[in-house]
Each structure stands twice: as C-alpha cells, then as structure tokens.
Amino acid sequence: MRNSRRTLIAAIATLGALTSVAACGGGSDSSASGSGDAGGTYTFWDPYPQFDASSAWGKLVTKCGTDAGVKIKRTGMDTSDLGNKALLAAQQGNAPDVMLVDNPVVSTMVEAGILNKTSDLGLDTKSIQQNILGAGTIDGSSYGVPIGANTLALYYNKKVLSAAGVDPASIKDWNSLTAALKKVKGAGKKGITFSAINTEEGSFQFLPWFWGAGGDLTKLNSAKGVAALTLWKQWVDAGYAPKDVLQNTQTTSWQEFATGDYAFSENGTWQLGNAAKAGFEYGVISIPGQSGGSAPVPTGGEFVTVPVQKDTSRYDVTKKIVTCLTSSANLLSTDTTLAYVAPTAAVQAEQVKANPELKPWVDAVAAARGRTSGGLGTKYPTISQPMWTAVQGALSGSKSPQAALDTAQTAAGKN
Known part of the structure; x- marks a missing residue:
C-alpha cells in the first residue's frame, strides 16, 4: 500500500466528493492519539457528534474502553471532517486508534495506506453478511467491521392508498407502481417523494432504480440506465413526483411525505422514528425492480476501522475495543439506538423479534450492495458525480435521459 504525501492528498480530494447520506450534523476538533501503554488513553473518532458522553452510544464506547483496561478519548465530528482529518492525522503520524467511518470512505483510506486489514489484527468477520462486509472489502481483504447497515425502501401512507383503491401488495414492478401513482x-x-439533489444523496436514491433495471455503474448510458432515468422523468413530467425533487434532500423529501398528502416516500431506515410520529398509519415495501422482485439497494452505514500505528503494541488493546463494540449484545443495543439493521443474521433475528416493523428493512439490507463494491473502490465518486449531474439534467428538461447519461459516461470515463 502507498502512504506517500501525494497519495494522501489525492485521497483527501476523493473524500471531498463523498458525503454521508444518513445525515449527521455538527462537528468538533480532534486530538492526537494518547499514550501507547496498556492502561493509558486510546483515541476514538466517530461521525456521531449528536451523541454526547451521556448518550447510550457514548456510554458504550466508554464501557468498551473500561473493559479493555484503558480510557477512551472519543471525538464525534461530521463525516466529511472525520475523513479529511483522519488522512491528515495519518500523514502527521498521529492517527486515532479506532475510527468509525462511512462505508464508501473505506476504499479511499485503504488506497491511502492508512487502515489495517481485519485479518492482520485477528478480527473475526465470519458472521457478517457478505454483501454488507463487501463495502469495506478491497482486493479480497476486509478493512473494518460494519457496525450496522441502513438502506432504502418505500414508505407508504395507508390512508392515501386506500382512498385511491390501491393495494400495496399489488405493487410488484415499475408498471404496477406507476399505475398506483396514476x-x-x-x-x-x-x-411519490424522493431526493434527486446534486449530491451523493441524489445518487444514493437513484441507484435502486438504476440497479433495478440491471444497470452497470461502469456503463452509465446503457439502455438499462436510460430506462431508470426515463422512469423518474416520466413521473416528474406527469406530476406523480414533485419538481422539487431536484432540490430535495432525504430530509426535506421526508418532510413532504410527513404532510400526509403523499402516497409514497423513498427513504431510509433512519426515518423509522419519524414515521412513528407522523400521525398516520404507514407501511413499508421494497423498491421494486423494473420487471419484478426487489431492486438492489445501496448499503449505508459505518465500519469500525483500525488506522495504522507506528507503535504496533497498541493493536492488542485496540482489538479488544473493536470486538466489544461489534459483539452481538452491543450490536443489538447500538443498532436500535442508531436505527440500523445489524450486520449479522443472528442479531437481525433478535431485532425483528423485538420490532416486527424491521422485517422489510432486514429483507432490503439482504438485497443491498455496497456502492464501492465490485472492484469500483475509489472510482465510485468519479462515477457518482456525473450520474447525479445526469439526473439533474434530465429531470430539469435540459437534456434527454439518453443525452444526459451519454455526457455522464464520457465524464466518468475521463477520470
């Protein structure tokens, strides 16, 4: 692996194109790693500035340090800040001991040479679902342990569908969904509301339709990709989806659905708490593929990673911390707090037992795939940006779906 200044600078530039899709706000300053002695201080960075030390998450991190015989100095910061500061810290030789990072960022950090393989640390990933682990797997080696996964499905308003004479069970493919919208x-x-904004959120929301048509991210302008973009354009042109999808984030899209006027919202696991507060009965179905079945959806969520340290004697304690954070008992409590689906079948079963409403989300995660999987790695951001630009161009009417994706493919091919 390369760990040169040039590689780190390139990695920082790549991270600038990636943002978290399940929004976390705020940020804070980081600090250098603490003592390398057992019983000293170990540093931990995560993208959860909304959780302070008194939160369930903050208490778990502290407990895992205590159980390992050390004190953990935890810093929560915005996802993009975390990635950039991690790369800079690695360059300066003071990377944190443990780091929780958004899954598309893993490949960028691996290319920069700052993460350890889980196999080198003796971390066990055998029970992790392969499609979830795949988002952090590069060239056959995993570089982190997923703490959970979130993804997308379709929420629906039961009252709106009932009044329109639509049975949600009848929605099996694109044609039946479009008929329901009519x-x-x-x-x-x-x-239907969704996010088609010109950021990673727009790509994240477009991917189920793109993949559901059989699209390939290395061939954005194939007939399959054009079919997906044409579907969205037809919905906007017919008034089935609002024109403001071009500006909608996943949050503002949800706010539209929460008015009670919409039949469907493409959104994520993280909205379950808001759905319970919406004031109307709702249900959840998988996003349908073009010709039927569940469309592949992108996995969101974070990986617990271990940055490379000069003092390799620190790894024994670090392993204990990671193992604690990702134990079945702690995954069950953590993923409930974070509204994540656990990355193991055993914990998923416990989650569904406690909350049957999670069943469609467990099914969706089982069909999900990593955005950087399939060997894309750090190429993904250079494909995603042209893709979301194409979505914007087609839905605004400035280009046809075919022309927009032709332009996108040309741009992606130059990177």
Whole structure:
C-alpha cells in the first residue's frame, strides 16, 4: 500500500466528493492519539457528534474502553471532517486508534495506506453478511467491521392508498407502481417523494432504480440506465413526483411525505422514528425492480476501522475495543439506538423479534450492495458525480435521459 504525501492528498480530494447520506450534523476538533501503554488513553473518532458522553452510544464506547483496561478519548465530528482529518492525522503520524467511518470512505483510506486489514489484527468477520462486509472489502481483504447497515425502501401512507383503491401488495414492478401513482393522482392526492439533489444523496436514491433495471455503474448510458432515468422523468413530467425533487434532500423529501398528502416516500431506515410520529398509519415495501422482485439497494452505514500505528503494541488493546463494540449484545443495543439493521443474521433475528416493523428493512439490507463494491473502490465518486449531474439534467428538461447519461459516461470515463 502507498502512504506517500501525494497519495494522501489525492485521497483527501476523493473524500471531498463523498458525503454521508444518513445525515449527521455538527462537528468538533480532534486530538492526537494518547499514550501507547496498556492502561493509558486510546483515541476514538466517530461521525456521531449528536451523541454526547451521556448518550447510550457514548456510554458504550466508554464501557468498551473500561473493559479493555484503558480510557477512551472519543471525538464525534461530521463525516466529511472525520475523513479529511483522519488522512491528515495519518500523514502527521498521529492517527486515532479506532475510527468509525462511512462505508464508501473505506476504499479511499485503504488506497491511502492508512487502515489495517481485519485479518492482520485477528478480527473475526465470519458472521457478517457478505454483501454488507463487501463495502469495506478491497482486493479480497476486509478493512473494518460494519457496525450496522441502513438502506432504502418505500414508505407508504395507508390512508392515501386506500382512498385511491390501491393495494400495496399489488405493487410488484415499475408498471404496477406507476399505475398506483396514476390512481393516487386521480384521487386528488400526491404520488411519490424522493431526493434527486446534486449530491451523493441524489445518487444514493437513484441507484435502486438504476440497479433495478440491471444497470452497470461502469456503463452509465446503457439502455438499462436510460430506462431508470426515463422512469423518474416520466413521473416528474406527469406530476406523480414533485419538481422539487431536484432540490430535495432525504430530509426535506421526508418532510413532504410527513404532510400526509403523499402516497409514497423513498427513504431510509433512519426515518423509522419519524414515521412513528407522523400521525398516520404507514407501511413499508421494497423498491421494486423494473420487471419484478426487489431492486438492489445501496448499503449505508459505518465500519469500525483500525488506522495504522507506528507503535504496533497498541493493536492488542485496540482489538479488544473493536470486538466489544461489534459483539452481538452491543450490536443489538447500538443498532436500535442508531436505527440500523445489524450486520449479522443472528442479531437481525433478535431485532425483528423485538420490532416486527424491521422485517422489510432486514429483507432490503439482504438485497443491498455496497456502492464501492465490485472492484469500483475509489472510482465510485468519479462515477457518482456525473450520474447525479445526469439526473439533474434530465429531470430539469435540459437534456434527454439518453443525452444526459451519454455526457455522464464520457465524464466518468475521463477520470
């Protein structure tokens, strides 16, 4: 692996194109690693500035340090800040001991040479679902342990569908979904909200439709990719989806659905708490593929990673901390707090037992794939940005879906 200044600078530039899709706000300053002695201080960075030391998450991190015989100095910061500061810290030789990072960022950090392989540390990943682990696997080696996964599905408003005479069980493919949207509009209500904003959130939301048509990210302008973009354009042109999808984040899209006027919202596991507060009955179905079945959806979520240290004697304690954070008992409590689906079948079963509403999300995660999987790695951001630009161009009417994706493919091919 390369660990040169040039590689780190390139990695920082790559990280600038990636943002977290399950929003966390805020940020804070970081500090250098603490003592290398057992019983000393170990540093831990995560993208959860919203959780302070008194939160369930903050208490778990502290407990895992105590159980390992050390004190943990935890710093929560915005996802993009964390990635950039981690690369700079590695360059300066003071990377944190443990770091929780958004899954698309793992490949960038691996290319920069700052993460350890889980196999080199003796961390056990055998029970992790392979499609979830795949987001942090590069050239056959995993570089972290997923703490959980979130993904996308379709929330629906039961009252709106009932009034329009639509049975959600009848929605099996794109044609049946479009027919349902037509009925909803005919009944005087609104169809579907989603995010098509010109950021990673837009790509994240477009991917189920792109993959659901059989699209390949290395061939953005194939007939399959064009079919997916044409579907979204038809919905906007017909008034089944609002024109403001071009500006909608996943948060503002959800706020539209929460008005009670929309039949469907493409959104994520992280909205379950808000769904319970919406004031109307809702359900969840998988995003359908073009010709039926569940479309592959992108995995969100973070990996617990171990940055490279000059003092390799620190790894024994670090391993204990990571193992504690990712134990079945702690995954069960953590993923409930974070609204994540656990990365192991055993814990997923416990989650569904405690909350049956999680069943469709467990199914969705089982069908999910990593955005950087399939060998894409650090190429993904150079494909994603042209893709979301194409979505913007087609939905705004400035280009046809074919022309927009032709331009996107040309741009992606130059990177």
